[in-house]
Amino acid sequence: MIDVNIIKKDFPIFNNSEFVYLDSGATSQKPKVVLDRVISYYENDNANPFRGAYNLSIKSTEDYNNARDRVAKFINAKHNEEIIFTKNATESLNLIANTYGIDNLNSGDEVVLSIMEHHSNIVPWQRVCKLKNAKLNYFYINENFEIDEKEIETKITEKTKIVGIVSVSNVLGTINNIDKIIEKTHSVGAIVIVDISQSIAHQKFDVQKTNADFVVFSGHKMLGPFGIGVLYAKKEILENMSPFLMGGDMIEFVYEQETTFASLPNKFEAGTQNVGGAVGLSTAIDYLENIGYEEIQKHEKELITYAYEKLSNLPYIKIYASKNLENVSSVLSFNIDGIHPHDIASFLDASNICIRAGNHCAQPLMRYIGIDSTCRISFAIYNTKDDIDKLIFAIEKIYAKFEKFINKNK
Ligand SMILES: Cc1ncc(COP(=O)(O)O)c(C=O)c1O
Incomplete structure (x- = not known):
């Protein structure tokens, strides 16, 4: 079983500053070796x-x-x-x-x-x-x-x-x-x-x-x-x-x-x-x-399942992923009712949480789905459930702050 707290120590960037990194689909962090x-x-x-x-x-x-x-x-x-x-x-x-x-x-x-x-x-x-x-x-x-x-x-x-x-x-x-x-x-x-x-x-x-x-x-x-x-x-x-x-x-x-x-x-x-x-x-x-792909997959499956459940519980979130999580790897895209993904990403950055927002170099897909952008979180071996809890906590705070404006503009 993977001990992420030990793995995280292999990555100098996590020892040098406190942040939640949920953008490994864009680029991963690098271990010291x-x-x-x-x-x-x-x-x-x-x-x-x-x-x-x-x-x-x-x-x-x-x-x-x-x-x-x-x-x-x-x-x-x-x-x-x-x-x-x-x-x-x-x-x-x-x-x-x-x-x-x-x-x-x-x-x-x-x-x-x-x-x-x-x-x-x-x-x-x-x-x-x-x-x-x-x-x-x-x-x-x-x-x-x-x-x-x-x-x-x-x-x-x-x-x-x-x-x-x-x-x-x-x-x-x-x-x-x-x-x-x-x-x-x-x-x-x-x-x-x-x-x-x-x-x-x-x-x-x-x-x-x-x-x-x-x-x-x-x-x-x-x-x-x-x-x-x-x-x-x-x-x-x-x-x-x-x-x-x-x-x-x-x-x-x-x-x-x-x-x-x-x-x-x-x-x-x-x-x-x-x-x-x-x-x-x-x-x-x-x-x-050395870590082993079986272990990596087991760990990341847990993360994706946990993140999907937590995000699904928020009624103002729409997730763009298969309901069969066996067919979903370490990426999840979602949108929040009434708040643009770019704004979400900037607000999350204020809480030291890095996510990606935009069309993800996939404009034909976006057009096919009928949207122009999403918020995207993506995991790697060094992520934890705690990272997801921090994300959810921050999203709830952001939504609570903007809810009255969102509903007024509807
Ligand atoms: C599926 C896929 N293919 C290709 C690329 C291009 O990778 P790079 O920018 O490293 O060439 C990306 C980058 O995000 C990707 O996600």
């Missing part, structure tokens, strides 16, 4: 990797390659060169759209995304579909904020070439039926991109077991540093893809008019690599696995 590992890299091993013949550069290269091996093992990739380091999930998704998408889509083809995708998995496809005269379709959600199986069966057709799906919605917390979507996509000969940005700090993902073709995530949402992201793709797919960014270290030979490219994974990693970020991510993975 991760911070120490990044500092230790810069203090002891820092040199440009892959380029120097001297020992320090070789050490830096080793650090980077070891981090890649660690990520490969973490998601059970068959080959370590199937792991491409990027800046974040956004860059990984842009890479796929601008290489695989442009190379493989033709006029009349279809790309299917879910309406709950983050903008980073929508906007690149809008551009590429326009360029290639392909059609963009969406899986819509039911009144329980879930994608029905029927929607999967009917939207994926013989015309579908690419399907993009988020494992967990960053707004609704809905856990999508990835297995079903992958199975149906493969049955029509198309490929699947799974965006695991919101699930990887909470649930393991096995790329071989799921048979996903592309997988993306950001290090900073899973206790790692900013500036490091991952793109996984099956080796045979990556080998046939054009490179994305051009420049140093992704080449084999450069002539005045032509270039041949390096083999995997370097072909997709142009420019000086983020070694500090990669080693930090590797340590974050160690940290999460």
